Amino acid sequence: IADNSISPILDEDEEMAKDSGLKETSSIFSFINALKAYVSIEPEQGEEYDVERMVIDVLDSESGPDLFVVEMPNIEESRSLVARLINLTMARRKRFFSSSPILFVLDEAQEFIPFDTRSIDNSELSSNAVEKLLRHGRKYHLHALISTQRLAYLNTNVLQQLHTYFISTLPRPYDRQLIAETFGISDAIMDRTIDLEVGQWLLVSFNAALTHDVPVFFSAPNNFSELEKGLTKKDENI
Known part of the structure; x- marks a missing residue:
């Protein structure tokens, strides 16, 4: 539960974003403004x-x-x-x-x-x-x-x-071995997780990955972009 004690941090982050030359339409500003609006809400008395x-x-x-x-x-x-x-x-x-x-x-x-x-x-x-x-x-x-x-x-x-694992970069051998043994995945596939970049994942599951529950590599959307879309849609409905 966040309160207005983080407001100075949000102001500082906003200034840094402006100084870096980001456009006002950038998703980071939408995110900061949403947090500011949230922490500015006064709690109900009672x-x-x-x-x-x-x-x-x-x-x-x-x-x-x-x-x-x-x-x-x-x-x-x-x-x-x-x-x-x-x-x-x-x-x-x-x-x-x-x-x-x-x-x-x-x-x-x-x-x-x-x-x-x-x-x-x-x-x-x-x-x-x-x-x-x-x-x-x-x-x-x-x-x-x-x-x-x-x-x-x-x-x-x-x-x-x-039942389902979303796996990002796994640099430590023990962690890769644990997943490999749990799902019966080859070491060759698990070793590929070392080179995963931001937003890239390996999905392994007992019952959620295609028909035969095979490991699937995929790229996820940018979280800030998705958050911006959600906030924009919410504003339009108000």
């Missing part, structure tokens, strides 16, 4: 916004926001919040079933589902919650996407629950 209220809003597909972004500086508190958010969401979805899909996205996943978990730093809490989500969430239309640069540091029980 009760404190806690995890329980967030869960209710997440599950409210009609009136709740479509996107929640949570960022906390303290990793131990972040792990505790992730565990509580997932557990409460699953418990409430079981009681009030709905087919509306919900996607949890965990960036820097090695912080939340590490190979070596401990109760003292809340990593055991978050790892167990994410593993439960991946094991049982699909039947309740609750899904997860985890992002990391080091597969070697992740809980192997969690990795076994993932």
Whole structure:
């Protein structure tokens, strides 16, 4: 959850973009303006916004926001919040079933589902919650996407629950070997990931990559361009 404390950073980024000679129509300016608009919104007066209220809003597909972004500086508190958010969401979805899909996205996943978990730093809490989500969430239309640069540091029980991998550059042999063994991919194909450039990916999946689930190399659209299109379309509909 971001607030107006990042406004000076956004102003500085905007000035740097202008000084670099970028056009005003550049997607980076649209992105910065969207963030400025978001952080300038004053919170409603009333009760404190806690995890329980967030869960209710997440599950409210009609009136709740479509996107929640949570960022906390303290990793131990972040792990505790992730565990509580997932557990409460699953418990409430079981009681009030709905087919509306919900996607949890965990960036820097090695912080939340590490190979070596401990109760003292809340990593055991978050790892167990994410593993439960991946094991049982699909039947309740609750899904997860985890992002990391080091597969070697992740809980192997969690990795076994993932059905689809989007693979960018993998310079470390262990990470390539892990993917190769999981999906039965040849070393020759995995070695090609060393030379992947920005926006290029290898898709491997148990059930989502063509008819025979073969590995597929592809190039993804520029995220800033897609974001700019989405913001422009939203402005036109207002």
